[in-house]
Amino acid sequence: MLAFIARRLGLLIPTFFGVTLLTFALIRMIPGDPVEVMMGERRVDPVLHAQAMERLGLNKPLYAQYFDYIGQLAQGNLGESLRTRTSVWSEFTTLFPATLELALAALLFAGSLGLIAGVVAALKRGSLFDHGVMGISLAGYSMPIFWWGLLLIMFFSVWLGWTPVSGRIDLLYDIPPVTGFMLIDTLLADEPGAFVDALHHLILPAIVLGTIPLAVIARMTRSAMLEVLREDYVRTARAKGLSPARVVFVHGLRNALIPVLTVFGLQVGALLAGAVLTETIFSWPGIGKWLIESIGARDYPVVQNGILLIACLVILVNFVVDILYGLANPRIRHQR
Amino acid sequence: MTVDTTHPALDQALLYPSPLKEFWQAFAHNKGAVAGLLFMIVLVICALFAPWIAPHDPSEQFRDFMLTPPAWLDGGQLQFLLGTDEVGRDLLSRLIHGARLSLLIGLASVLMSLIPGIFMGLVAGFFPRLLGPSIMRLMDIMLALPSLLLAVAIVAILGPGLINTIFAIAIVSLPSYVRLTRAAVMGELNRDYVTAARLAGAGLPRLMFITVLPNCMAPLIVQATLSFSSAILDAAALGFLGLGVQPPTPEWGTMLASARDYIERAWWVVSLPGLTILLSVLAINLMGDGLRDALDPKLKNAQ
Secondary structure, three states: OHHHHHHHHHHHHHHHHHHHHHHHHHHHOOOOOHHHHHHOOOOOOHHHHHHHHHHOOOOOOHHHHHHHHHHHHHOOOOOEOOOOOOEHHHHHHHHHHHHHHHHHHHHHHHHHHHHHHHHHHHHOOOOHHHHHHHHHHHHHHOOOHHHHHHHHHHHHHHHOOOOOOOOOOOOOOOOOOOOOOHHHHHHHOOOHHHHHHHHHHHHHHHHHHHHHHHHHHHHHHHHHHHHHHOOHHHHHHHHOOOOHHHHHHHHHHHHHHHHHHHHHHHHHHHHHHHHHHHHHHHOOOOHHHHHHHHHHOOOHHHHHHHHHHHHHHHHHHHHHHHHHHHHHOHHHHOOO | OOOOOOOOOOOHHHOOOOHHHHHHHHHHOOHHHHHHHHHHHHHHHHHHOHHHHOOOOOOOOOHHHOOOOOOOOOOOOOOOOOOEOOOOOEHHHHHHHHHHHHHHHHHHHHHHHHHHHHHHHHHHHHOOOOOHHHHHHHHHHHHHOOHHHHHHHHHHHHOOOHHHHHHHHHHHHHHHHHHHHHHHHHHHHOOHHHHHHHHOOOOHHHHHHHHHHHHHHHHHHHHHHHHHHHHHHHHHHHHHOOOOOOOOOOOHHHHHHHHHHHOOOOHHHHHHHHHHHHHHHHHHHHHHHHHHHHHOHHHHOOO
């Protein structure tokens, strides 16, 4: 197992450097030079310009600039935002819990509903329910989620008035951020009203963000379940006289879960991309909205290192999923 | 006594069907795929003949008819079948012209990633020691970023606009073609017919493009369909974020970006562009399923 982890870790290193190369290159592909961008559109005094270039190390050869960049990263220095003058890292860490809370809620929604729908559809193969699940999940898979969000806001918030339109919590409440998770913080602050309010704010964004993962998980669970139910050990379990529920959940679902787990991991990247759209629609103060606003404001340090942080996050999650996959399935572990 | 000189009637069913006919039979077996194909045909006709089909100019502002509801509702006008938007532009005309743009983005970005993708995949497959690992590592890096985020990053640097949108989406969908081509090539390279071609003295370019590539096309065609639909989705998402095609161009996602402000008053401005995106993407995905069934017999009965 250790060798397996080491091998995967070894693969991680070139990928990480590749991503830094990518973010390094991104900032240098901007038309015009960074100093002009930072100083605004107005004409820059050539002397000041040269000084700024010198200070930022932009007059060095490219490879030296890249090593500087890596050196800064190694010291944990991700630069500071041009707009707020706070460090990119501290902005990221304050905003990230909001995105994580949203993503976890979305995964919970997609995972629970998707597993149930997939299992039932597989058990009742060819039934109306099965066709319904497959049809809906195909539609969910093709869904432009930014539109889906607008539609849900229009229906539930504007017409029915059931849920708030945007944000994480009503402005009435002043909740001190302890963990950054609104649901936990409201409980810690002992404000049950605020907790319910935060929950209301969370429902629609979580459904919107969870829609595509839901479709994928439902389809995947169904096909994995169909495959497993054909296996001999399932027939044996039935023949032994085990209860149908035990056969389906213990013998069936547990084995069907392995491919579903991989899909879960693959959905993390999709979730982060979806978060950009979802947070924009619902004015959710997370890293997706932060990134889009920084692009709008041409805040390049934030764009560059925000993207780097998100990429590292995706790489890390995929690594963890790989390890979990190896734990669940020894055949993977011993593959070269 | 007469001798029967006529040939025994050929039993049509026993003849091996032409590949095209066989393909069509397998494709038509999937009802959803046929429905998708029909919708796509309508969409392509709309896109090709947009100026003649659309009742109005997509950017003409009828200032007296701002936010007119669709024709079948109270206050609807027959001349604006699907209603008008916030500055009085005919929604139906804008959707029809938008089809043009979405299909153009889809087609251009698929071609721009398919051709280099196939080439890089072939090279990676034919040189598994020298170039293969470095190409594949590069693709892994590109896959580390979620596709929409990478597209957002590229557009953030290059600036918004039609050409940059196409470019960003093409780059984002490159890795899947490279991986697919390489995997297919690796599978084919050990086959006898490739060895035979090598022994017959076929040069590398001939081996690559004439011997091996045609046998790798089936998964690539399916992938091209799928990335066509995700190109439309991503382009609309970029437009919605204000990073794609800029207003007043009638792009479906861009149309939705401004619709948010009218969510309380004009549901048609919000729902119709998105519905068009959903139906188009759904139609292409259905077609993709049918194509996979028809082209890839191995997967046919997998479900």
